[in-house]
Amino acid sequence: MKIPFHKITDTSATLIIWLLTLVAVTPLVLVIGYVAVNGFRHLSFDLLTRSPAPVGETGGGVLNGIVGSVIILFTAGLAGIPLGILGGLYLSEGSGGRGRHLVRLCIEILQGVPSIVIGIVAYILLVVPMKRFSAIAGGIALGIMMLPVIVISTEEVLRLIPSELREAGIALGMPRWRVSLLVVMRTGMGGVFSGVLISFSRVAGETAPLLFTALGSQFLSFRPDRPMAALPLQIFNYAISPYPEWHAVGFAASFLLLIVILAVNIATRTILARMSFSRR
Amino acid sequence: MKKSPLKINGDFFFGGALGAAALAIVCILVLIFVLLFYKSLPAMKHFGPGFVTGTQWDPVNDEFGAFPFIVGTLVTSFAAILLTIPLSVATSLFIREYAPPVVGGVISHMVDLLAAIPSVIYGMWGIFAMVPVVRLVQIFLNKHASFVPFLSGAPYGVGLMAAIIILVIMTLPYSISITRDVMNQVPLHLKEGAYALGATRWTMVRKIIIPYCRNGIMGGTTLALGRALGETMAVTMVIGNSTRLPRTLFDPANTIASIIANQFNEASGTLFVSALINLALILFLISFVINTIGRIIIHKVRLH
Numbered sequence: 001m002k003i004p005f006h007k008i009t010d011t012s013a014t015l016i017i018w019l020l021t022l023v024a025v026t027p028l029v030l031v032i033g034y035v036a037v038n039g040f041r042h043l044s045f046d047l048l049t050r051s052p053a054p055v056g057e058t059g060g061g062v063l064n065g066i067v068g069s070v071i072i073l074f075t076a077g078l079a080g081i082p083l084g085i086l087g088g089l090y091l092s093e094g095s096g097g098r099g100r101h102l103v104r105l106c107i108e109i110l111q112g113v114p115s116i117v118i119g120i121v122a123y124i125l126l127v128v129p130m131k132r133f134s135a136i137a138g139g140i141a142l143g144i145m146m147l148p149v150i151v152i153s154t155e156e157v158l159r160l161i162p163s164e165l166r167e168a169g170i171a172l173g174m175p176r177w178r179v180s181l182l183v184v185m186r187t188g189m190g191g192v193f194s195g196v197l198i199s200f201s202r203v204a205g206e207t208a209p210l211l212f213t214a215l216g217s218q219f220l221s222f223r224p225d226r227p228m229a230a231l232p233l234q235i236f237n238y239a240i241s242p243y244p245e246w247h248a249v250g251f252a253a254s255f256l257l258l259i260v261i262l263a264v265n266i267a268t269r270t271i272l273a274r275m276s277f278s279r280r
Numbered sequence: 281m282k283k284s285p286l287k288i289n290g291d292f293f294f295g296g297a298l299g300a301a302a303l304a305i306v307c308i309l310v311l312i313f314v315l316l317f318y319k320s321l322p323a324m325k326h327f328g329p330g331f332v333t334g335t336q337w338d339p340v341n342d343e344f345g346a347f348p349f350i351v352g353t354l355v356t357s358f359a360a361i362l363l364t365i366p367l368s369v370a371t372s373l374f375i376r377e378y379a380p381p382v383v384g385g386v387i388s389h390m391v392d393l394l395a396a397i398p399s400v401i402y403g404m405w406g407i408f409a410m411v412p413v414v415r416l417v418q419i420f421l422n423k424h425a426s427f428v429p430f431l432s433g434a435p436y437g438v439g440l441m442a443a444i445i446i447l448v449i450m451t452l453p454y455s456i457s458i459t460r461d462v463m464n465q466v467p468l469h470l471k472e473g474a475y476a477l478g479a480t481r482w483t484m485v486r487k488i489i490i491p492y493c494r495n496g497i498m499g500g501t502t503l504a505l506g507r508a509l510g511e512t513m514a515v516t517m518v519i520g521n522s523t524r525l526p527r528t529l530f531d532p533a534n535t536i537a538s539i540i541a542n543q544f545n546e547a548s549g550t551l552f553v554s555a556l557i558n559l560a561l562i563l564f565l566i567s568f569v570i571n572t573i574g575r576i577i578i579h580k581v582r583l584h
Contacts, residue, residue, distance in 0.1 A: 013482035020370030031405045086301030106309045112571035114510020120560045177294030205398020208512035
């Protein structure tokens, strides 16, 4: 019996697609698996409670990096969140077509600016005049990177809110700004909040913008106007160092960062999926 | 009815705050360009257009040419994207058409999560797991395929090829998620129509899905290319950090992003710093152009 040609092509196409998918997905699983296994092996209590040990000594942790990352992300949030939410409100609530086009264009371009370029700009803008690497400069760099994410997610969420709600508010005699803040913003709060969380998880692992701004440090520091450690910077420095003890700490720190970022992502996805109006 | 002055003020201030935020966003972008341009001026004046074509990068003698890094950036990004296209199209087809729904859903969610993994973690895997394998492949190639051009070279492991592989792996989740979203938009009745006419699954894919999604896939691929161009950490960790023009696919090299990451903190002297900032400006412009093209294609798709 002769097998028809179209059956042969169909079956071989199916095989090739299965194969290519396998090729695409395998390395991704390998990356996560490799970092998880090696990181988990080197997890210790010291990791969370101590700062790095001097070269040659075993032990030591990344407490300074965790604290640094929190401080830098806090600064980034101060810079990025208000501006981002206002920008999103402008795009969804404000009037004027031309201005909106321009802002949207700028946001899209800003989203495509490589992170290392943002780092250089923050260096020119803050490190050079302050004559010192600082956590603030790092925070501003990350804040600029958060901005497009927050603006876009805020706009998208607020656009999903039914216009009947706005109209009802206006019909009741509320001024526009109160409608925007008390009706639209309040209804979209969950969505805006998840957008902010996503933007944090995006920049939490960013290393390039911190290289010339926060610089990194071996010590626990709380001063935002001084160089500061950050978890991703520490991972980078440990990974390219020649010391196996540092590699181990680097793996453990990667695992930590991975867990936090994945957890935030899963949490926000769950929030977004549960929000009633996002189902429409 | 008269409006109370308070209401007018409220709307006025609210509108003002929104406008100010909008203005600030525009200003940030303008500021980025102006600062980069201004700080690049010393290098531009000193080297002129020769900066882009110069092949020597010699900080000791204040000689700076960007050509090797532009080549490094373009070769790694384009090679990575060319390899990404078939993989991401196949995986999206698999998710949408071939896999059992549960498996497709799991892979789909996994891809979204993988897109969130930081570059430096991919780099970590690159250094300790991938580079040794690349080195073995190089030793094998040197033994058995030394006659093939572009594949020879000392087996360092780190180099262009390692950077290309890590870029493929990193851009895949992003590119799959776009391709998958584009494929979600294919109208069901077209697919059902094809099946009703007796088409096999492959014929349906080839005649319905691929033509319908061609522009979306191209746009998504261009946006992924924009990402690959600016990718810094993972590439810096595996590309081998050489300032010479690469001759083969395995040579250690540098991209624009990686040379900046490697040298900016050690740069001394106005000209050196300015040359690096000039590189950042070039990278900014290249990714601006690529991203704009990608966005135009994607917007066209959305309009239909």
